[in-house]
Amino acid sequence: MTALVYSEEYKNHNTGNHPENQKRLDVIVNSLKNEGIWDKIDVIKPSIASEDDILRVHTEKHVKYIKNLCESGGGYIDYDTFASPQSYEIAKLAAGGAIKAVDLVINNDINAYSIARPPGHHATRDKAMGFCLFNNLAISLEYLRNKYKIKKFLILDFDVHYGNGTAEIFYEDPDVLYISIHQNPGTIFPGSGFVHEKGAGNGEGYNLNIPMAPGSTTDDYIYMLETILGPVASKFNADFYFLDVGFDGHVDDPLSSLALTDDFYEYAVNKMKYFTESMALILEGGYNLDVLSRCNIKMINALNNINSEEYYKHELKVKDSNQNTFNQIKDVFSPFFEF
Numbered sequence: 001m002t003a004l005v006y007s008e009e010y011k012n013h014n015t016g017n018h019p020e021n022q023k024r025l026d027v028i029v030n031s032l033k034n035e036g037i038w039d040k041i042d043v044i045k046p047s048i049a050s051e052d053d054i055l056r057v058h059t060e061k062h063v064k065y066i067k068n069l070c071e072s073g074g075g076y077i078d079y080d081t082f083a084s085p086q087s088y089e090i091a092k093l094a095a096g097g098a099i100k101a102v103d104l105v106i107n108n109d110i111n112a113y114s115i116a117r118p119p120g121h122h123a124t125r126d127k128a129m130g131f132c133l134f135n136n137l138a139i140s141l142e143y144l145r146n147k148y149k150i151k152k153f154l155i156l157d158f159d160v161h162y163g164n165g166t167a168e169i170f171y172e173d174p175d176v177l178y179i180s181i182h183q184n185p186g187t188i189f190p191g192s193g194f195v196h197e198k199g200a201g202n203g204e205g206y207n208l209n210i211p212m213a214p215g216s217t218t219d220d221y222i223y224m225l226e227t228i229l230g231p232v233a234s235k236f237n238a239d240f241y242f243l244d245v246g247f248d249g250h251v252d253d254p255l256s257s258l259a260l261t262d263d264f265y266e267y268a269v270n271k272m273k274y275f276t277e278s279m280a281l282i283l284e285g286g287y288n289l290d291v292l293s294r295c296n297i298k299m300i301n302a303l304n305n306i307n308s309e310e311y312y313k314h315e316l317k318v319k320d321s322n323q324n325t326f327n328q329i330k331d332v333f334s335p336f337f338e339f
Contacts, residue, residue: 002111002303003042003104004032005097010117013090015082019255019287020117020131028115031293037300044104046097046116049139054095056142057135057169059126066091066133077128091118091133098140101280105240106148111303113245113281121163121244121284122190130161130190137244137282138169141176144240151175154238154275156229157182158221158268159246159284160256162193162209166244172203177236181210181224183249183258195328205336208232210329213321214257218264221249223318225271227326232337233275241279243272247286247295255287265295269302 006029011022032038054063069075070088077083094116101112120137122130137155144150157163157180170176185193199207210224247265249258272279281303286292330339 001041002113002300003044003101003108005044005046005100005104005112005114005116007045007093007097007116009093010090012084012086013094013118014084014086018082018131020119020285022117023289024286024292025115025117027289027293028296031297032300035297037297041300041304044100046093046100046114048089048092049095049099053099053139053143054092054134056146057125057138058123062126062128066128081128081131081133083128083133087118087133094118094120095134095136095139098136098280098282099143101282102140102144102240105278105280106144109278111278111281113283113300113303115283117283119284120282121157121159121166122161123165124168129165131285132165135165135169137242138166140280140282141242150239152236152238153177153240153242154233154236155179155242155244156268156272157244157246157284158249159244160249160253160258161189161246161285162211163244163284164190164192167193167197167207170203171199171207172201174202174206176203177206177208177232177238179208179210179229179232181212181221183216183256184211184213187214187257195325195332198332205333208329208333211325212258213319213325215259216319216322217259217317218261218267219316220318220322221260221264222267223316224322224326225268227339228329229271230274231339235337238275241272241276243268243279243281244284245281245299246284247288247291250286250288250291250295252288252291253286255285262291262295262298265299266302269299
């Protein structure tokens with residue numbers, strides 16, 4: 001069973017013609033309604049995250065900066081991150097959507113998908129960037145740790161961009177295994193997320209980056225996840241699982257150079273279901289409206305075991321550069337995991 005967490009109020013994070021705009025959520029919702037999915041599953045409204053929830057992750061200076069910027073009329077924070085007058089409240093609501101999703105997972109033993117904006121995985125403790133104001137996933141994780149005393153967390157992030165904010169927040173935390181599969185950061189924002197960035201201090205070995213060559217296909221992604229995710233997840237043995245969802249690695253997305261097909265998003269859910277019966281999904285990127293429509297249907301159907309198939313029952317065609325990356329990961333992470 002899957003629940004969705006969504007609010008019409010997300011439209012009030014008004015970014016105009018920016019690539020990250022309300023049309024992204026509208027097409028997801030409308031496609032689910034047109035397919036008859038929306039009326040068959042629970043759709044829950046989020047509550048605004050409290051200041052205490054946000055301050056477990058972000059500095060007081062950062063929170064005040066976003067609040068003051070919005071109260072003064074909003075504007076660009078950097079060259080691509082925009083806040084409108086209501087964005088502070090809506091960013092708290094997006095964080096609250098992630099919190100509502102994890103509550104649903106814990107209390108109802110179901111999958112829960114927070115369809116929210118603004119996204120969050122680029123936001124660091126003290127900086128907004130990459131379209132993100134607050135780090136929704138990190139806020140919900142710390143909420144879980146505080147309220148339910150959950151100890152170990154696994155995050156699989158397949159947005160095309162490295163979730164540098166999430167990685168930085170948990171970089172020295174041995175109880176959070178952050179696995180990010182993304183386009184090679186030498187070719188795309190944010191310019192970090194290389195294999196050698198493996199965590200630090202007690203968290204060394206728990207930040208696992210899988211940088212993929214431009215042009216990588218669904219076969220390339222399946223090869224990497226089949227060889228890496230199983231042994232890593234099995235040894236780590238998390239108590240709670242997050243799927244950080246980005247649709248911008250699709251071949252038709254305008255902001256990336258990967259070549260994923262619709263089938264990947266179904267595969268990713270099915271792969272995670274090997275390790276957990278329930279998970280929280282948090283929406284990040286994806287900027288082709290048709291892709292968002294189609295692939296969310298496939299992903300949610302896979303969560304509900306509807307028309308779900310395994311697409312890796314064929315010989316995988318893998319780029320040499322990605323095989324080399326796997327060998328590099330195997331070498332760098334050999335003190336921590338066996339592949």
